[in-house]
Amino acid sequence: MRRTIIAANWKMNMLSKEVVDFFAEFGNTALNSEREVIIAPAYPYIKMSAELAAGKNITIAAQDVYPKAEGAFTGMVGGKMLADLGVKAVIIGHSERRRIFGEPNDLIREKVKFVQENGLHLIFCVGETLPERESGVMFDVLKEQIYSAFDDNLTLPPEKITIAYEPVWAIGTGVTATPEQAAEMHTFIRKILKGRYDYADSRILYGGSVKPENIQGLMANEDIDGALVGGASLKASSFMKLVNF
Ligand code: PEP
Numbered sequence: 001m002r003r004t005i006i007a008a009n010w011k012m013n014m015l016s017k018e019v020v021d022f023f024a025e026f027g028n029t030a031l032n033s034e035r036e037v038i039i040a041p042a043y044p045y046i047k048m049s050a051e052l053a054a055g056k057n058i059t060i061a062a063q064d065v066y067p068k069a070e071g072a073f074t075g076m077v078g079g080k081m082l083a084d085l086g087v088k089a090v091i092i093g094h095s096e097r098r099r100i101f102g103e104p105n106d107l108i109r110e111k112v113k114f115v116q117e118n119g120l121h122l123i124f125c126v127g128e129t130l131p132e133r134e135s136g137v138m139f140d141v142l143k144e145q146i147y148s149a150f151d152d153n154l155t156l157p158p159e160k161i162t163i164a165y166e167p168v169w170a171i172g173t174g175v176t177a178t179p180e181q182a183a184e185m186h187t188f189i190r191k192i193l194k195g196r197y198d199y200a201d202s203r204i205l206y207g208g209s210v211k212p213e214n215i216q217g218l219m220a221n222e223d224i225d226g227a228l229v230g231g232a233s234l235k236a237s238s239f240m241k242l243v244n245f
Contacts, residue, residue, distance in 0.1 A: 002203050004219070005162065005226035006243045007038035007123065008202035008233030009063060009091060009207075018234075019045050023052035025236035030057040033243050035226070038123070039233075040091055043077050049085035059125065064097060067107075067114035074232035079118045089121035093149065093229075095168045105148040112149045116156045122151060123162045123228065125207070126189075130169035138167075139188060146192055152154075158201040163189055164228040170208025172230055179217045182206045186223035219245060 014022065019041065030037035040061035041049040050060045062085075066076035082090070092111045097103045112186070115122045126145040128138035155162060165185050170177050177185075186204050194200035206218050207228035218224060233239045 002225045003034070003036050003204055004199060005036045005038060005205055006239075006245075007040065007061065007164075007205065007226065007228045008239055009040050009094070009228055009230050010042060010234060011063065011096070011230060013234055014041060014045060016029065016045070016048065019049055020052065022234075022236045022239075023049070026240060027241045028056060029057075029243055033057075035098060035243055037087055037243055038121075040089075046085045046087060055192070058123070059088045060120070062087045062093060063065070063091050063094065065090050065092075065111060065115065067110045079114065081138055082120070083118065087120065089123055090115045091123045091125065091164075093125045093145070093172045095125060095127055095171060105145070109149045109153060113153055113155075114162075116154070119156070119160075121160045121162065122156065123164055125164045125166050125228070127166040127168050127171075127208070138185070142185070142189065143192070147196075150197060154197055154199065156192075158199045158222070159203075161199060162225075163193070163202065164204060164205040164207045165189060166207035166228065172209070174209050176209040176211075176214050176218070177206070179220060181204065182218055182224060183221035185207075185223055186221060192224045209244065212238055212245070215242055215245040 029031050038059045038061050040063045062082050068079050070078045093108045126142050128141040132141050193202050203225035205226045205228045206224050209231045210227045210229045
């Protein structure tokens with residue numbers, strides 16, 4: 001039985017007061033839910049989020065990590081820092097990191113390895129761009145993203161390996177994949193997880209303009225195990241609805 005995950009990616013949003021207000025309004029929503037709730041604040045707000053979330057059944061995640069414990073890596077945040085801050089999960093391979101910061105597959109593979117070596121829950125993002133979908137190569141794109149990161153590189157059990165299918169054309173655009181489009185891709189990913197890695201029990205989240213109004217339809221498919229949410233996770237009222245969809 002795969003437990004549904006509802007995860008928030010706050011990206012480069014939310015200042016101290018907004019974080020405090022969010023947790024005050026969000027209250028014990030996660031405690032009263034059967035869902036696994038994950039929140040990924042920006043680095044400077046991880047510690048205060050972990051403190052505000054204590055005892056509330058919320059896992060605090062990082063949006064990225066530099067794959068070293070510590071050292072001379074100006075501007076980076078590494079493994080020891082994440083552990084010190086109370087982080088239990090890390091998002092790797094988000095399309096904004098791939099696209100805006102030019103993260104290549106070999107660095108992403110290193111991060112996937114590092115997150116597992118540190119015993120953290122890996123949330124690994126994959127997804128095709130609009131031109132890739134329009135030219136029909138989306139399955140090949142996903143294969144390359146998954147194979148390059150996972151082949152001979154999975155060490156943690158399936159419950160600590162989660163894939164987020166996030167079509168790039170749906171992220172922050174207000175355009176959502178239809179439940180049929182999402183289901184097709186999730187079923188494809190499940191086949192890979194099962195056949196190539198024996199990880200059929202890993203969870204697969206959908207991400208891309210998920211909102212309280214569309215989550216129900218998207219979550220109806222048995223291969224969709226939850227959502228990774230950007231914009232609609234920034235307001236407690238909206239994220240509460242998503243957690244309790
Ligand atoms: C995301 O960036 O992971 C995301 C899904 O964003 P949004 O919900 O805003 O499309």
